[in-house]
Amino acid sequence: MIKIISAKYHRDYWIDLEFSDGTHGTHDFTSLVAKDAPLVTPIRDYDSFREFYLELGALCWKHGLELSAWSLQEKLKSLGKLETAADTAA
Numbered sequence: 001m002i003k004i005i006s007a008k009y010h011r012d013y014w015i016d017l018e019f020s021d022g023t024h025g026t027h028d029f030t031s032l033v034a035k036d037a038p039l040v041t042p043i044r045d046y047d048s049f050r051e052f053y054l055e056l057g058a059l060c061w062k063h064g065l066e067l068s069a070w071s072l073q074e075k076l077k078s079l080g081k082l083e084t085a086a087d088t089a090a
Contacts (some may be wrong), residue, residue: 003057004069009050017076019069020057022085025076039065 006018013029033044042063043049052061059067076082 001057002069002073004054004059004072005057007052007054007059009052012046013049015052015059017059017072019073023073023076023082025073025081025083027072027076027081039063 003020004017005020006016006024008016010016010026013033014026015029016024016026018024029049033040033049043061043065048061052059054060055066057069059069059072073082
């Protein structure tokens with residue numbers, strides 16, 4: 001099972017993610033935050049957005065929003081933004 005092992009605030013609504021299989025990428029959450037949904041409204045403020053944490057390999061916010069490592073990795077892959085250590089070294 002894939003897990004997020006590191007998550008670091010990058011800028012605006014972007015977070016640098018590192019996964020347990022060695023892949024990594026920077027995810028833009030702007031479209032998620034723009035949705036009209038109760039779970040994303042609290043993180044529209046940049047200060048609140050930055051208060052994420054990892055729990056059991058998922059990306060979470062204190063008000064209950066939780067995003068799985070698999071879904072984030074698949075999104076990065078579909079956008080061509082998922083990198084491996086070999087990609088970074090090249």
